[in-house]
Amino acid sequence: xxxxxxxxxxxVLTFIANFVGDWGLAIIxxxxxxxxxxxxxxxxxxxxxxxxxxxxPKMMEIQARYADDPLRxxxxxxxxxSENKFNPLGGCLPTLIQxxxxxxxxSVLRYQIPEGAHFYGVFESLAITTNxxxxxLGIVGAWVYVxxxxxxxxxTLVPMLLNTQSDSPQASQTKIMGAVxxxxxxxxxxxxxxxxxxxxxxxxxxxxxQQVFITRKVMEKAKADEAERxxxxxxxxDVVRRERKPRPHKKG
Numbered sequence: 001x002x003x004x005x006x007x008x009x010x011x012v013l014t015f016i017a018n019f020v021g022d023w024g025l026a027i028i029x030x031x032x033x034x035x036x037x038x039x040x041x042x043x044x045x046x047x048x049x050x051x052x053x054x055x056x057p058k059m060m061e062i063q064a065r066y067a068d069d070p071l072r073x074x075x076x077x078x079x080x081x082s083e084n085k086f087n088p089l090g091g092c093l094p095t096l097i098q099x100x101x102x103x104x105x106x107s108v109l110r111y112q113i114p115e116g117a118h119f120y121g122v123f124e125s126l127a128i129t130t131n132x133x134x135x136x137l138g139i140v141g142a143w144v145y146v147x148x149x150x151x152x153x154x155x156t157l158v159p160m161l162l163n164t165q166s167d168s169p170q171a172s173q174t175k176i177m178g179a180v181x182x183x184x185x186x187x188x189x190x191x192x193x194x195x196x197x198x199x200x201x202x203x204x205x206x207x208x209x210q211q212v213f214i215t216r217k218v219m220e221k222a223k224a225d226e227a228e229r230x231x232x233x234x235x236x237x238d239v240v241r242r243e244r245k246p247r248p249h250k251k252g
Contacts, residue, residue: 005104010112017117023126024119027109027195031202034101035210041097042210050220051086102203109196119198126195133194148197153186155204162211
């Protein structure tokens with residue numbers, strides 16, 4: 001099945017390259033097609049994440065209340081999920097569905113790009129790495145390769161910064177993690193074929209634009225709708241019945 005996915009993506013990429021006459025442009029077009037097809041999953045994941053953020057305080061309350069009784073906690077959490085029609089894996093499932101597609105495309109770009117594949121006058125070869133380009137052309141001659149790798153790192157950091165509220169206690173920690181991730185991506189991009197970097201830069205740029213113009217609006221609306229639903233929800237009160245103590249008998 002995995003080989004089948006790789007084969008299909010390779011054939012589609014080859015067809016687009018033959019149609020547009022350039023492998024670099026073909027990578028950009030294929031990336032855009034995949035991103036468009038996955039947009040409904042992204043929106044669904046965003047709504048699920050927004051719902052989880054609204055429900056989080058209630059979930060933490062249940063966890064604290066039944067901290068000493070894991071079995072009861074699990075029962076109450078399942079009941080809470082059912083009452084609110086919430087699937088805790090809803091935010092993860094779209095990502096899991098996307099991963100095979102992205103890894104298959106990565107495999108195609110890394111191992112099946114022809115040696116003569118190029119991106120107009122920007123990249124003479126999409127099959128070489130930035131490391132190879134710098135070694136043969138020097139840092140000045142390979143500046144466009146270096147620029148794309150740096151863009152890859154920056155575009156990895158930007159979504160994390162957009163998702164972080166400045167007044168959040170985790171803001172500084174998120175920024176540090178984002179910086180580390182960006183450096184890791186720069187190292188990764190330095191050592192893979194530039195065709196792979198072109199794909200990731202295109203996909204990451206698409207993701208940032210999507211996040212600014214679509215995801216944020218979906219998140220805000222989903223949060224508002226869920227908060228309104230929670231506010232109008234009947235309040236359930238747990239009643240704990242206490243056993244009556246027998247009245248003391250009067251001595252005759």
